[in-house]
Amino acid sequence: MTDMRNFLKSYNTHAANANNEAVTIAWNYYTNITKENQAKMTESDLDMANFTKVWAAKANQFDWKRSDLNATEKRQFEKITQLGFSSVNDTAKIELKSNLEAELTGIYSTGKVCLTEFGKGCLELEPGLTDMMANSRNPNELLAAWKGWRDQTGKKMRTKYTEFVNVMNEMIKFSGFNDTGEYWRSWYEASTFESDVKKLYNELLPLYEQLHAYVRHKLKNKYGTALFPDTGHIPAHLLGNMWSQSWSNIYDLLTPYPNAISVDITQKMKDKGYNVTHMYRVAEEFFTSIGLDKMPTSFWNKSMLEKPANRDVVCHASAWDFYDGEDVRIKQCTSVTADQFLTVHHEMGHLIYFLAYAIQPVIFRRGGNPGFHEGMADIVSLSFQTPEHMHAIGLLDSIPNDKESDINFLMQMALEKIAFLPFGYLIDQWRWSVFRRETTPNNYNANWWDLRCGYQGISPPVQRTEQDFDPGAKYHIPGNTPYIRYFVSFVVQFQWHKALCDEIGYKGQLHRCDIYKNKTAGAKLRNMLALGSSKQWQDAMQVMTGGRNMSALPIIQYFTPLIDWLKEQNKEENIGWSAQCPSNIPSPDQTNNQARLSVSTETVCLIIVTLT
Numbered sequence: 242m243t244d245m246r247n248f249l250k251s252y253n254t255h256a257a258n259a260n261n262e263a264v265t266i267a268w269n270y271y272t273n274i275t276k277e278n279q280a281k282m283t284e285s286d287l288d289m290a291n292f293t294k295v296w297a298a299k300a301n302q303f304d305w306k307r308s309d310l311n312a313t314e315k316r317q318f319e320k321i322t323q324l325g326f327s328s329v330n331d332t333a334k335i336e337l338k339s340n341l342e343a344e345l346t347g348i349y350s351t352g353k354v355c356l357t358e359f360g361k362g363c364l365e366l367e368p369g370l371t372d373m374m375a376n377s378r379n380p381n382e383l384l385a386a387w388k389g390w391r392d393q394t395g396k397k398m399r400t401k402y403t404e405f406v407n408v409m410n411e412m413i414k415f416s417g418f419n420d421t422g423e424y425w426r427s428w429y430e431a432s433t434f435e436s437d438v439k440k441l442y443n444e445l446l447p448l449y450e451q452l453h454a455y456v457r458h459k460l461k462n463k464y465g466t467a468l469f470p471d472t473g474h475i476p477a478h479l480l481g482n483m484w485s486q487s488w489s490n491i492y493d494l495l496t497p498y499p500n501a502i503s504v505d506i507t508q509k510m511k512d513k514g515y516n517v518t519h520m521y522r523v524a525e526e527f528f529t530s531i532g533l534d535k536m537p538t539s540f541w542n543k544s545m546l547e548k549p550a551n552r553d554v555v556c557h558a559s560a561w562d563f564y565d566g567e568d569v570r571i572k573q574c575t576s577v578t579a580d581q582f583l584t585v586h587h588e589m590g591h592l593i594y595f596l597a598y599a600i601q602p603v604i605f606r607r608g609g610n611p612g613f614h615e616g617m618a619d620i621v622s623l624s625f626q627t628p629e630h631m632h633a634i635g636l637l638d639s640i641p642n643d644k645e646s647d648i649n650f651l652m653q654m655a656l657e658k659i660a661f662l663p664f665g666y667l668i669d670q671w672r673w674s675v676f677r678r679e680t681t682p683n684n685y686n687a688n689w690w691d692l693r694c695g696y697q698g699i700s701p702p703v704q705r706t707e708q709d710f711d712p713g714a715k716y717h718i719p720g721n722t723p724y725i726r727y728f729v730s731f732v733v734q735f736q737w738h739k740a741l742c743d744e745i746g747y748k749g750q751l752h753r754c755d756i757y758k759n760k761t762a763g764a765k766l767r768n769m770l771a772l773g774s775s776k777q778w779q780d781a782m783q784v785m786t787g788g789r790n791m792s793a794l795p796i797i798q799y800f801t802p803l804i805d806w807l808k809e810q811n812k813e814e815n816i817g818w819s820a821q822c823p824s825n826i827p828s829p830d831q832t833n834n835q836a837r838l839s840v841s842t843e844t845v846c847l848i849i850v851t852l853t
């Protein structure tokens with residue numbers, strides 16, 4: 242027994258060092274994309290795979306399953322002996338997987354789109370193309386950015402991604418999984434996980450359908466019905482976001498009551514002279530106000546909070562744990578916008594989780610499940626965006642209490658949280674089907690768009706073929722980060738928000754609850770966070786909510802006032818869209834002619850005005 246306990250202590254010390262080394266080498270690549278740093282990361286991946294194998298073999302020398310170790314000690318052995326991709330003995334496969342992932346992430350992170358016909362020069366995704374998708378109201382410009390990004394990223398990844406899927410599936414077989422998707426789903430420790438999320442999606446679909454119908458109606462008013470297919474889909478490039486996953490940036494086209502109060506966080510931040518550092522200080526102050534940790538000094542010295550001028554980096558924001566209980570970092574090409582401010586809170590939420598479970602043995606320094614980590618990253622956003630909180634931090638002059646302003650606020654939240662649900666759900670529906678070989682390279686893109694049209698009710702603004710590889714235009718596909726975690730997060734964060742608001746005795750409407758400065762709320766949250774993955778997530782859920790399962794009821798309760806309003810607005814609307822994508826999608830040259838025509842029309846008008 243003591244030798245097993247000594248083994249666990251020894252593992253813990255070695256694993257902390259091994260993880261710290263591996264994360265540092267990965268950090269060097271992600272903050273400086275070079276062939277040399279990629280090679281070092283591949284070397285490190287080989288070392289990590291070897292470390293995992295060696296220590297799993299040592300662990301299995303003990304008859305730990307039949308020992309009288311306690312449940313938590315046995316759970317440590319169980320996790321130490323889970324080999325994942327490391328079980329394969331063929332180092333060539335480990336190297337291939339590592340290089341493909343680095344190259345795919347590199348293609349994504351260095352993609353540039355030259356929009357000379359719109360006088361924009363060559364733009365990177367952040368901030369150039371992201372800002373354009375958010376702020377342009379010119380459909381031709383939006384189409385050029387939307388198509389250009391897919392041409393410069395996904396289109397260049399198709400062959401590598403096919404290889405990537407094959408090598409991952411070959412490797413994971415050695416750990417007893419049929420395919421990579423089955424391995425990824427095993428992290429949720431529930432044999433019914435796939436049907437559980439499907440059930441949640443169906444419970445939430447009515448909310449999304451109402452929002453979709455309202456937004457489609459408003460966008461038709463703005464852009465004219467000619468752009469919209471008669472199948473009920475919304476063209477993907479009009480929703481303010483490169484992937485149509487969050488619609489907050491087109492709120493100005495959707496405002497329910499323009500004469501009532503709306504919170505324009507971007508403008509307010511600019512008015513108040515916010516800079517990047519201040520955004521992080523404000524986010525940190527939220528967490529400390531509820532009794533959670535402040536950022537260690539090393540965070541400020543070692544993070545990459547702005548895009549460096551002189552080298553290629555992976556700009557997609559991320560949170561990094563260096564497994565020494567103190568060194569936690571954010572890598573983000575931060576700019577002063579509302580979206581970015583939310584991401585700052587998101588990434589810092591991950592860091593708060595890292596710091597809270599640093600008390601755990603290294604093998605347990607993970608979220609209760611990956612969706613829990615994302616839920617913690619987002620939970621503060623439900624308090625932080627309330628008019629109450631905006632007023633508390635000086636971004637709103639007074640707290641509006643009229644019905645119209647309340648609907649305006651709920652609309653803003655729905656454009657962020659309801660709009661996301663089908664997107665969060667479908668990414669891994671596609672990937673799981675690829676790993677299962679139900680989706681194969683000759684229908685990668687067709688199946689992707691079947692899901693995008695079917696679940697999201699959006700359509701491609703220009704014809705797509707199997708020369709394209711649109712999944713590759715979304716970070717998590719080349720970056721190989723599973724995505725169902727975000728769908729889980731968008732459900733559980735509302736369960737936790739309700740639980741925290743109940744705990745602090747809040748009696749108002751859930752969507753106006755702000756846990757800011759409430760130490761009771763922070764203490765309850767910390768109790769769950771500190772568990773890490775030492776317990777099954779259902780136990781952690783019980784700590785937070787008293788129940789053991791995911792539930793759609795809190796998010797439905799939160800948005801009910803808006804859904805009732807939307808049903809009123811949508812009385813004349815055909816709710817929903819056809820399951821298949823529209824058949825009459827314009828071809829690229831048709832859209833080019835449209836673009837030339839619209840530019841020339843503008844020019845002609847200008848000449849007439851000048852001549853008269």
Ligand SMILES: C[C@H](N[C@H](C(=O)O)[C@@H]1CCCN1C(=O)[C@@H](N)CC(=O)O)C(=O)N1CCC[C@H]1C(=O)O
Binds near residue numbers: 561587618727
């Ligand atoms: C902007 C955010 N970046 C991810 C995140 O923070 O989750 C990054 C990249 C992938 C994993 N990751 C991490 O930082 C992990 N190390 C966190 C952990 O430790 O588990 C992101 O991708 N988001 C936020 C909302 C929806 C989604 C999107 O933008 O589509």
Ligand SMILES: [Zn+2]
Binds near residue numbers: 615
């Ligand atoms: Zn996250």
